[in-house]
Amino acid sequence: MTETKPNLSEQLTSIKQKHIIDAAIRVFSEKGFHRAKIKDVAKEAGIADGTVYNYFASKKELLLAVLNELNETEARPAQFENLNSTDLETLFLKQMQHRFNFMFAKKEVLQAVLPEIISDSEIRELYFDAIISPTLKMGEQAFSEVLTEPSVSSEALTRALAGSLFGLLLLNLLGDDETEKHVAEILGFLAKSFASNLERKIA
Amino acid sequence: MTETKPNLSEQLTSIKQKHIIDAAIRVFSEKGFHRAKIKDVAKEAGIADGTVYNYFASKKELLLAVLNELNETEARPAQFENLNSTDLETLFLKQMQHRFNFMFAKKEVLQAVLPEIISDSEIRELYFDAIISPTLKMGEQAFSEVLTEPSVSSEALTRALAGSLFGLLLLNLLGDDETEKHVAEILGFLAKSFASNLERKIA
Amino acid sequence: MTETKPNLSEQLTSIKQKHIIDAAIRVFSEKGFHRAKIKDVAKEAGIADGTVYNYFASKKELLLAVLNELNETEARPAQFENLNSTDLETLFLKQMQHRFNFMFAKKEVLQAVLPEIISDSEIRELYFDAIISPTLKMGEQAFSEVLTEPSVSSEALTRALAGSLFGLLLLNLLGDDETEKHVAEILGFLAKSFASNLERKIA
Amino acid sequence: MTETKPNLSEQLTSIKQKHIIDAAIRVFSEKGFHRAKIKDVAKEAGIADGTVYNYFASKKELLLAVLNELNETEARPAQFENLNSTDLETLFLKQMQHRFNFMFAKKEVLQAVLPEIISDSEIRELYFDAIISPTLKMGEQAFSEVLTEPSVSSEALTRALAGSLFGLLLLNLLGDDETEKHVAEILGFLAKSFASNLERKIA
DNA sequence: AATGAATGAGGTTTCATTCAT
DNA sequence: GATGAATGAAACCTCATTCAT
Structure with a gap:
């Protein structure tokens, strides 16, 4: 006690x-x-x-602690506030903006940690199990709940969306400043495109 | 002779x-x-x-040679066979498949080299100038030639497409096997989505 | 205080x-x-x-520090105590003994460093500028002040004296033990000889 | 046969x-x-x-062969032509000029080899026994034959002379260009000085 | 708890030497 | 006999980690 x-x-x-x-x-x-x-x-x-x-305890432990920084807040699911009443495009857009802003805020951490995640299998698994996998699962679940007779599997859709975001960040990390400049436009286009062929369940 | x-x-x-x-x-x-x-x-x-x-001359030179290995083949522009007569979706699909297959074939090298590209600014600039930047420029050019009154700038569109592909690769590098399993579906969905709101110039 | x-x-x-x-x-x-x-x-x-x-910082820096060890004390000009009242032979003798004793005390350092001074042009120039050149200049100056209508230029005289001393040290470094045994006699002979044809200014 | x-x-x-x-x-x-x-x-x-x-057979063998270059001709005693009839100063001068010219001609070889002679005891002993020692012995012998009631031991005199020459060369190797410029004057002064207090046997 | 000098294992790189052609 | 690519021992140096103060 x-x-x-x-x-x-x-x-x-x-x-x-x-x-x-x-x-x-x-x-x-x-x-x-x-x-x-x-x-x-x-x-x-x-x-x-x-x-x-x-x-x-060691330099690697320090790296893992840095990695954990992502965990801390990433895990926190986006506050799906009142997304119930919005159309699909808006929902996608809000979600993607939220995710992207989060990742972008963590850009430094990612730049610090991503190389090791890619090249160190131990860290990679840790990161995958702790963050990527749950996040993707959450996405799959959410989409399967929200879509009506989707023409894509929720696995594929999740990866299309997550991939797009990861890709934008990567382009930026690789030095492409244009990506950063056009983010709003790009996200808008992505959201509209992805929503084009899908239909939302009526709540 | x-x-x-x-x-x-x-x-x-x-x-x-x-x-x-x-x-x-x-x-x-x-x-x-x-x-x-x-x-x-x-x-x-x-x-x-x-x-x-x-x-x-040094370990770093060896890395640069490895990096160059990417250059060698990356430069080869996709054979735009008879893409003139196809619709936009098919064109996107073909292009994305081509690019993705190429990157996927080089997956090992990329895994070896990406961490250094991200974390070593010298290498990053080298790689960006030699590969990323020209590739993006090529994309922008191609799109601006092909599309009629596009609702997105060719910069944004290029990054949406390139980003999606990079992102899928990254998801895979990070350990997500599902991505690999669903590639065909994902690419199909992406192509269809991106084509939804764009129109091709009539040749 | x-x-x-x-x-x-x-x-x-x-x-x-x-x-x-x-x-x-x-x-x-x-x-x-x-x-x-x-x-x-x-x-x-x-x-x-x-x-x-x-x-x-490096092995070479350590060598330079060793070299500097010579500098430290070499710079200290011989205490020209009451050399005003002595005859030229005695003055030469005192000077040469002083110099030789000094160099001989530093024999180990010189043996450590001389090979590099001879074979590494960077170090050679450093040593020459820092030690040899100023010392010779000092000698020239001193002689020109002390001698009456000398039959030799002070440059030549300085080099005759300095050379003799260097030479004795070198003979010793090369393994000739006799040199060491007869130092007193040799220096005496040198001083007497050099003084034979020169005359001191009357103060 | x-x-x-x-x-x-x-x-x-x-x-x-x-x-x-x-x-x-x-x-x-x-x-x-x-x-x-x-x-x-x-x-x-x-x-x-x-x-x-x-x-x-090895790099060191090559160095020893270079060392041997000195041997080749150094051993050859100066042709004491008709030195019988000259006065002591001239005799000294001729001798010193001869030796110095010889050493100066071999300056490159000496610069190549001297550092190793100084720092490698094996080579040092080799060189000392093969060249220095015999040369000094020859000098001692010659002086004892030529001088009448000398005030210096032939050992000391030999070393005074040999040392002077070595010293001049060393000064030059260390970078003092003045030495080279004033050689004639210096040698002249040395010869005159050394001869001042000695007397030649009448043949 | 904080410090920072000391440690020494381990990595990159050099280069004398060998040997198959 | 000449060649020069291959070799691998050994050196310099770095830096994560320890520990006495």
Whole structure:
């Protein structure tokens, strides 16, 4: 029963961890995980090298903590507010905008972490199971509930939508500034297109 | 008629370089660039460590050569056979299938190289200028020639299409096997959707 | 009065650098710069290989630090005590003894560093500009002030004297023990000979 | 008895060895023994890397062959032509000029080899026993025969003279161009000085 | 808890030497 | 005899991690 306050020192620890993680995100995303040195992270965080190890067991643990940053909020399902009454195009648009904005806000983290997700199978599986897979499942579920006699499987539709968003982010990460400039237009076009051949269930 | 044979030793060098590049692709894509050691590449190629350096000045040069491997074939524009007479949906579909198949065939290399492209700004710029940018430009040009009073800018349309494809590949690289399973369906849906709100110029 | 103490940690660093430099001098002079490995220096200094690099950026930097060791004290001009009242022979003798003793005390360092000075043009120029040239200039100046209607140019005289001393040291470095045994006699003879045909200005 | 012609192929071998040695001298003296690569020597000689090893067992053997270059002619005692009738100053001058010219002609070889002589004890002993020691002995002998009641031991005198010459060369190797410019004057001064306090035996 | 100097395993790269052609 | 590609031992250097202060 004595759980009361989550321990002052624990809170402090948590705050300092967050501080280091933020520094790590900046450094990792700028230099890449392997080129970034613990010394760089420590300097960015304004602490000593050794101090990092008081909060993270290893450099890889720190990376996993950064990865977890995505988890934290990504998991939070979009507030499907009052989407019941909107048409499909608007629903798609809202959803895609929401997702894209979220990813875009996390662009730095993704840049820091994506290379490792792609190249390290251990991390890849972790990320896939923790984030990608559930997100896709959620999407499939949502679509199957919302669509009437769809001409595409919800698996395919989910991947078309998710893929489009991932792709836009990737284009941006790869250096294409135009993508960023035309986001609104692109998302609008995508939403309209995807909605063209589908019909919403009447609630 | 005798196109001066490009020097026997040059040919040999080229073949051996290719041999090492192929080994590097396998090793890089399995372990990732940084976890892959020159020793690994050499072993995979069946040669001594030092021999690698007879063909590539440094590990990074080897990576660039791998990167170049993408260039080699990527540049080849799709044979726009008799696409003149087809409708827009079919045209999109053919194009996307072509591109996707190409990227998918290079999946291993991309997995090896993408992390570095994302995290190393030097390589990123190189790759963007050499491949991404020209490809996007080509797309923009093609669309502007083909469409009648499009409701989207060719920049946006290009990125919607390219992004979708990149995104599918990325989903697959991240471990989603479903993407691979449903490719045909997804591409079909994408083509149909994108074509829905556009009209082709009458030739 | 309290001359700000030069920072404790700076002092420590300086002491440790000196410790490594001393070890390097011993190892370089015994094995020669190239045959001496960083591992050897570290072992001689009783530290780990990597620690050397906490104090010197590279092996060559360490060599330059060793070189600088000569600079440190070489610069100190001989105390021309009361040389005003002495005859030329005595003045030459005192000077030569002073110089020779100094060089002889630095014999180990010179043996460590001389080969590189001779064979590395970068280091050669550094050493020449920092030490040889100023020393010769000083000599020329001193002689021109001290001699009456000399039959030799001060440039030539300086080089005769400096050369003699360098030569003796070199003979010794090359393994001639007799040189060391007869130093006193040789220097005496040199001083007397050089003074024979010159006359001192009357102060 | 069948020694006849020294075998044509032996002659060829000897010529080619000399060719490689000359290339080595140029390369070693410019870059220093350790910085010089066998590839550099081969290129300078206009042959393949491997060919060097048909004529010298190892890089060090090549260095010893270069060292031997000094031996070849150095050993040849100066033709003490008709020095009987000259005064001591002239005799010294002639001798020193002869020696100095010889050393100066071999400057490149010395620059190539001296660093190793100083830093490699094996080579040092070889060189000392083969060249320095006999030369000094010869000098001692000559002086003891020529001087009447000398005020210096022949050991000391020999070293004073030899040292002066070595020293001038060293000054020059270290980069002092003035030495070269004033050689005549310096040697003249040295000869006159050394002769000042000595007297020649009357033949 | 924070520090940062010390550590040393391990990686990239060099290059003398070998040897099949 | 000449060649030069292949070799692989060994060196320099980096940097994640430890630990005494």
